[in-house]
Amino acid sequence: MHCPFCRHPDSRVIDSRTSDDGLSIRRRRQCPQCGGRFSTIETASLNVIKRSGVIEPFSREKVMSGVRKACQGRPVTDGDLAVLAQKVEETVRQTGASQVDTNEIGLAILGPLRELDEVAYLRFASVYQAFESLEDFEAAIALLRADHAYAGTAGDDDADG
Ligand SMILES: [Zn+2]
Numbered sequence: 558m559h560c561p562f563c564r565h566p567d568s569r570v571i572d573s574r575t576s577d578d579g580l581s582i583r584r585r586r587q588c589p590q591c592g593g594r595f596s597t598i599e600t601a602s603l604n605v606i607k608r609s610g611v612i613e614p615f616s617r618e619k620v621m622s623g624v625r626k627a628c629q630g631r632p633v634t635d636g637d638l639a640v641l642a643q644k645v646e647e648t649v650r651q652t653g654a655s656q657v658d659t660n661e662i663g664l665a666i667l668g669p670l671r672e673l674d675e676v677a678y679l680r681f682a683s684v685y686q687a688f689e690s691l692e693d694f695e696a697a698i699a700l701l702r703a704d705h706a707y708a709g710t711a712g713d714d715d716a717d718g
Pocket residue numbers: 560561562563564565588589590591592593
């Protein structure tokens with residue numbers, strides 16, 4: 558990486574730290590020629606293969622816009638969506654894969670979206686899982702009800718563990 562000040566082709570790392578979410582490393586560098594200091598941020602590349610076969614970099618923004626449609630009229634804020642998109646990225650990165658398909662992204666969205674808003678979850682699941690009939694909705698709702706009943710007996714915390 559060239560020095561941004563004098564274009565010297567080399568630099569020395571003087572400090573490096575992992576970001577709070579553990580997904581990137583920030584390095585402080587110093588140019589041995591002009592002494593200028595600058596930072597670089599390093600993240601593992603993560604690509605998404607779309608249904609069309611097109612490959613593009615993972616984008617939290619795209620996760621948010623996909624989920625936002627399902628959240629119309631629901632009490633979900635952009636802040637909630639940002640947290641959800643971060644969880645999705647963490648889930649996907651934890652698999653260690655550098656390339657995932659949109660299906661896996663959809664799967665990673667379902668869990669946190671369900672915690673956020675069950676109506677939005679049903680809307681999203683109906684598109685993602687291609688619900689075709691009322692029975693599909695009824696089955697999904699029955700699953701939610703069953704989990705509520707379970708949560709009722711197990712206490713409010715962490716019923717999905
Ligand atoms: Zn320099």
